[in-house]
Amino acid sequence: MFKEERDESLFDWNMLGDIRTGRPNLGPTMDVAVYRLMQFTLRDVLIKNYGVAASDQIFFDAGKKAGREFYRNLIGQCDSLNTLTSKLQDLLRDLKIGIIRFERATSENREFVITVEEDLDCSGLPISDETICVYDEGFISGILFEYTGIEYTVKEVDCWCSGDRVCRFEAKAVD
Amino acid sequence: MLQVDKKYFDMVSEAFYLLQKGKKAVPIDLPPDYPDNELRQMVGYINRFISSYEDLTDNVAGIARGELDFEIPKGGLAALHQLKSLQSSLRHLTWKTQQIASGDFEQKVDFMGDFSEAFNSMTRQLKEAFEKIEQQHERLKLAYETIQQEKEKSDRLLLNILPVRVANDLKETGKTVPQTFENVTVAFSDIVGFTNMSSRLSPQILINELNEIFTGFDMIIESNDCERIKTIGDAYLAVSGMNGGSENHADNIVKSALQIIRFLNMRNRTSPFHWEIRIGIHTGKVVGGVVGIKKYIYDVFGDTINTACRMEQNSEPMRVNLSEATYSIIKNRYEFVERSPLEVKGKGMMKMYFLNSRDAE
Incomplete structure (x- = not known):
């Protein structure tokens, strides 16, 4: 199930398990530092073995898969952009992923500018002149794909790590 | 250093x-x-x-x-x-x-301190105000529809008692100018022996009888492009040629008169009460208008009305008596019996014609 060889995604939401039953005492939450410990050690090993570009692609693809599953399983079908943004804002806040804010959306949903404050991945990291939230890029791309049926390139243009206090993403539909 | x-x-x-x-x-x-x-x-x-x-x-x-x-x-x-x-x-x-x-009042702002609270409160109040306005709009729409329905009802009632032009004049300006119609044929009918009969019948039965008879007359009159002007007791006054009416006014009225007699004949065969009428017809100029400012009644005036009344008085039970004026218009379309000239009050000697109403029997 988890460790089968595969040529295509076998991820299923049920793989997340029954956390309430499994962690009756510790509950469903944990320290952000632990999440980051896993992410940055994983990144470290991936970069060492496959290089930066390949690692980024892996994070993007994983984020996109997560975004699509997040939309299908938690957000649910939205009949308007306003519904999507409201649900997304509430869910990301309640799950303590970050404070998402839509800054701009062009007509026909071709382009979006989205910011995330207090981001799970990067807020508080040391300044390094790098944009680091590749997983978030994929996550946003996956959600937008599920909502619109269109592929998006998502680029992080501002990041805590690059010295900004917000992570800003520009999403553009791929023609 | x-x-x-x-x-x-x-x-x-x-x-x-x-x-x-x-x-x-x-x-x-x-x-x-x-x-x-x-x-x-x-x-x-x-x-x-x-x-x-x-x-x-x-x-x-x-x-x-x-x-x-x-x-x-x-x-x-x-x-x-x-x-x-x-x-x-x-x-x-x-x-x-x-x-x-754009109308989405579900939008909220998080984590912006006092501003979030103020903004969200404003959105909430906007939503409430918008919903209130929508409710008021719905109520107004409903009220408007009710008013429209009532207006249509009152318009229908008004058109029941007044010609369209007169009703429109009264609605728009509150008054109407009397109008002269040069060629109108007038029918006047009266029930024979009504006074005697009415003393023997209860008012309820009497009214029912009149209602049935005049309803029958109304249907005939309307189907022949004529209009009922009024009833006075047992008398019934109808015209053709007024208010955009047909040029065949004489024919319309004569046809109606024949059908009315036929209707009464048929009714008398099955009804416990037998009624007979006299009909008089004359053609000429009339003036139509509303008299008074309350309880509007559209009425017709002029010598033509009086003459039609005289024709009725000189008619016989279940017969139609025409003046020469009407006769001269339709003499080729029906059979007539010429009568000896008769003295008519205020008019002198007048020629009159009975319509041969055998086909009405």
Whole structure:
């Protein structure tokens, strides 16, 4: 199930398990530092073995898969952009992923500018002149794909790590 | 030991003095051949600070003017970072406001301190106000529909008792001008022996009988492009040729008269009460109009009406008596029996014709 060889995604939401039953005492939450410990050690090993570009692609693809599953399983079908943004804002806040804010959306949903404050991945990291939230890029791309049926390139243009206090993403539909 | 010309300290002091006074500071210019030492390093930092501070000032001024769509440069100044955060919040608020303006009152703002509460409260109140307005709109719409239905009902009632033109005149101006109609055929009918009969019947039965009879007359009159003007007791007055009526007014009235007699004959075969009428017809000029300002009644006036009445008085039970004026219009279409001239009150001797009403029997 988890460790089968595969040529295509076998991820299923049920793989997340029954956390309430499994962690009756510790509950469903944990320290952000632990999440980051896993992410940055994983990144470290991936970069060492496959290089930066390949690692980024892996994070993007994983984020996109997560975004699509997040939309299908938690957000649910939205009949308007306003519904999507409201649900997304509430869910990301309640799950303590970050404070998402839509800054701009062009007509026909071709382009979006989205910011995330207090981001799970990067807020508080040391300044390094790098944009680091590749997983978030994929996550946003996956959600937008599920909502619109269109592929998006998502680029992080501002990041805590690059010295900004917000992570800003520009999403553009791929023609 | 580093030896520094005093003028460079003065330049640094001047730069910070100008910044403090809200003025533009000039970057410190070292000669190109100045040695690469600690002073050059320090001047480099100071010049970058001056440049970043200038960017910051420009960007703050832009935001103060409400300009949100510009790129804040990257830089190490914490103030620039916070400014970027402020720009993001303002852009987000603008976007949220646009969504609310488009009617989505479910939008909320999080984590912006007092502003979130004020904004969300405003949205809530807008939603309530909008819902209230919508409810009022619905109530008004309903009231309007009710008024429209009532108006249509009253219009129908009005048209029941008044010609269209007269009803419109009264609705629009509150008054109407009497109108003369040159060629109108008038039928006057009266029930034979009604007074005697009425003393023997209960008022309820009498009214029922009259109602049935006159309803039958009305249907006949309407189907022949004629109009009932009024009933006076057992008398029934109808015309054709008024208010956009047909040019075949004489024919319409005669046809109606025949059908009325046929209707009564048929009714008498099955009804416990037998009624007979006399009908008189005359053609000429009449004036139509509304008299009075209350309980509007459209009436017709003129000698033609009086003459039609005289024709009726000189008629016989279940017969139609025509004046010469009407006879001359339709003499070729029906069979008539010419009568000897009769003395008519106020008119002298008049020629009259009985309509041969065998086909009505």
